Amino acid sequence: MVEPLREYKDGYLISLNLGTPPQVIQVYMDTGSDLTWVPCGNISFECMECDDYRNYKLVATFSPSRSPSSLRDICTSPFCTSVHSSDNPYDPCAMAGCSIGSLVRGTCPRPCPSFSYNYGAGGLTIGSLTRDTLRVHGGDPVVLREIPSFCFGCVGSTYREPIGIAGFGKGVLSLPSQLGFLQKGFSHCFLGYKFANNPNITSPLVVGDLAISSKEHHQFTPMLKTPIYPNYYYVGLEGITVGNGTIIEAPLSLKSFDLEGNGGMLIDSGTTYTHLPEPFYSHLLLELGSGITYMRSNELEERTGFDLCYKIPCSNSSCSDDLPTITLHFLNSVKLTLPEEDCFYAVGAPKDSLVVKCLLFQAMDDDYGPAGVLGSFQQQNMEVVYDLEKERIGFLPMDCANYGLH
Structure with a gap:
């Protein structure tokens, strides 16, 4: 499967061809969740606290009534059990009102009950599991492969989730899982944010053999595994170097898990900025600040919430700078020097021969779950390979x- 990814706002969009005849719905690619869902119902789709997207012109909603091949998933399917996060496979059927006889025999034909699905940043969707034909492009862009009975969420209302999502985690509901590629892997190359909202420039999302073959130039770090959160992609961060300085050693929590399954660095294309735990994050800010001579923009720091913003002089429309590089050190001696635009980014147009660039890293809010998150902004302009066959991630x-x- 090879599909074009385009950059939009704070993430990357993939087009899903769903139904008969195909309805094209654009959704975010998210490696930090499993469920694939699309907005359903032209008039009835409702999103609370989505004001930033009020003029969003890309939203097409899926209409099951316009697709004869569409049907509701049933309560006995593994997808239904998974979306309800139930340890008891009988539970969704019990919610659907099945008799105990049909529960024991696994014969209840009732539809899977409506679900609610939570996201780490506080987002929430409510919908029903639907099955329909999904069409994907093969290695040859002209060839369409049909996936009958693809299972996805038909979502009527959301909280802070204005656009559908294609889940690329390792659970049974995820898109790679349903396409049979979990023993292989996938890769993506995220465009720079300067191409945001430009529909004419895309980069490939590759799923299957092609994604993991001939990658000898990549640096690979092992995937960390925790039985508590088996469906997510974790790596171990050993430390960070600023410029040519000495390595700032990462806490143990960023390279291993505790007994509750907390720790590790989550790779999440659904989170925009990289998050690091305290006091490691403050140590990084101190190290960066000590080597930068530009004036701070306190006004913009207060307005944006970013922690380090600097006024960079411009001349003849050139705003070059000597801000320090940031190098991430992962397990297996992987040294990844981030492209400059992945660290300090101009948060506005030049004004009075100055442009303000801010560090687009943030501190972790939670003490549970992953210790840190590698966000999509810090994955711009690099190919990231999820080699599930060899349980490693390459950059x-x-x-x-x-x-x-x-």
Whole structure:
């Protein structure tokens, strides 16, 4: 499967061809969740606290009534059990009102009850599991492969989730899982944010053999595994180097898990910025600040919530700087120097021969779950390979806009 990814606002969109005839719905690619869902119902789809997206022109909603191949999933399916997070496979059927006889025999034909699905940042969706034909592009872009009975959420109302999501986690509901690619893997090359909202420039999302073959130039770090959160992708962060300085050693929590399954660094394309735990994060800020001579923009720091913002002089429309590089050190001696635009980014247009660039890292809020998160912003302009066959993740910096031309 090879599909184009495009950059929009704070994430990356993939187009799903669902139903008969196909309805094209654009959704965010999310490696930090399993469920694939689309907005359903032209008039009735409702999103609370989604004001930033009020003028969002891409939202197409899926209409099951316009697709004869569409049907509700039933309560005895593994997808129904999974979306209800139930340890008891009988539970969704009991909710649907089945008799105990049909529960024991696993013969209840009732529809899977409506679900609610939570996201780490506080988002919530409510909908019903639906099955329909999904069409994906093969290695040859002209060839469409049909996936009958693909299971997804038909969502009528959400909280802070204005756009549908394609889940790329390791659970049974995820898109790679349903396509049979969990023994292989996938790769993506996220475009730089300067291409946000440009529908003409895309980069490839590759799923299957092609994604993990001939990757000898990549640096690979092992996936960390926890039985508590088996469906997510974790790596171990050993430390961070600022410029040519000495390594700031990461806490043990960023490279291993405690008995409750907390710890590790989650790779999550559904989170925009990289988050680091305290006091490690403050140590990084101190190290960065001590080597930067530009004036701070306290006004913009207060307005944006970013912790380090600097006024960079511009001349002849050039705003070059000597801000320090940031290098992430992962397990297996992987050294990943982030492209400059992945760290300090101009948060507005130049004004009075100055442009303000801010560090787009943030502190972790929670003491539970992952100790840190590698967000999509810090994955711009690099190919990231999820080699599920060998349980490792690879990185290779490259110009993703040019990658998309091949």
